[in-house]
Amino acid sequence: MSKRSAVIPGSFDPITYGHLNIIERALEIFDQVHVGVAVNVSKNALFSMDERIALIEEVCGGDPRITVGAFEGLLVNHAAERGATALVRGLRAVSDFEYEFQMAHMNRKLNPEIETVFLMAGEEYFYVSSKLVKEVASLGGDVEGLVPPVVLERLRERLLTGETEA
Numbered sequence: 789m790s791k792r793s794a795v796i797p798g799s800f801d802p803i804t805y806g807h808l809n810i811i812e813r814a815l816e817i818f819d820q821v822h823v824g825v826a827v828n829v830s831k832n833a834l835f836s837m838d839e840r841i842a843l844i845e846e847v848c849g850g851d852p853r854i855t856v857g858a859f860e861g862l863l864v865n866h867a868a869e870r871g872a873t874a875l876v877r878g879l880r881a882v883s884d885f886e887y888e889f890q891m892a893h894m895n896r897k898l899n900p901e902i903e904t905v906f907l908m909a910g911e912e913y914f915y916v917s918s919k920l921v922k923e924v925a926s927l928g929g930d931v932e933g934l935v936p937p938v939v940l941e942r943l944r945e946r947l948l949t950g951e952t953e954a
Contacts, residue, residue, distance in 0.1 A: 791819040791864045794874040795867040796903065797859070799826050802939045803813065803847060804921055806913035810878040813907055820853055822870050825884050827860040834922055834946055847936045864899040873902060880909045880917070 800807060800823070813820050825840050835843070837858050837926055848854045859866040866877055875895060877888050885906075892904035909916075916934050925931045925943050932940055 789790060791816070792874070793822065793870065793872040794818040794876045795822045795824045795870055795872045796861070796878075797824040797826055797863050797866075799828055799833070800844055801835055801918050801920065801944060802840065802921065803844050803933060804913070804916050804918060804935050804939075806878065806880070806909055806916040807918075808847060808898065808936070809910045809913050810876065810907050812909075814905075815851075815853055817872065817905070818876075820855070821841070821876070822843045822872060823848075823856045824856060824859045824863070824870075825856065826868055827858055831950075837943070839942070841929040843939055843942065846938055847928045864895045864902050867902050868899060875902060875904045877904060877906050878909050880914045881907050 844856045921931050
């Protein structure tokens with residue numbers, strides 16, 4: 789029996805409990821999940837690629853069903869290289885759906901062998917995004933409970949030093 793494999797793409801800058809909720813739920817559907825950390829030059833990352841990958845690996849607790857790695861270029865190409873047959877995307881709001889709907893159709897045109905699966909964010913996380921977490925934390929707000937403790941610690945350290953990814 790072949791393993792069902794999916795890619796969950798994102799910038800994960802930083803990974804939140806919302807991301808983890810989607811990863812955990814995807815593991816109920818798929819045998820293997822690859823967390824694909826997108827190289828996105830248009831975003832000003834707070835954490836380097838290596839830091840984001842290390843944080844994801846740490847909070848995923850070494851689960852052998854989860855792999856993590858960076859990718860550039862077309863997501864469907866990365867998924868095909870990984871042997872994945874699905875892309876998993878989390879949806880928080882209607883505004884997410886409009887963009888994701890377009891991307892799903894484009895990805896289907898580029899590679900009809902790869903399906904896109906949408907998972908609704910858990911109700912306790914539907915408002916959480918990495919961007920919002922960074923913004924609130926940078927203004928001195930408490931983001932405890934929105935990110936895992938190790939991420940919270942690294943976020944506080946990074947914001948105290950004022951560093952961003954070089």
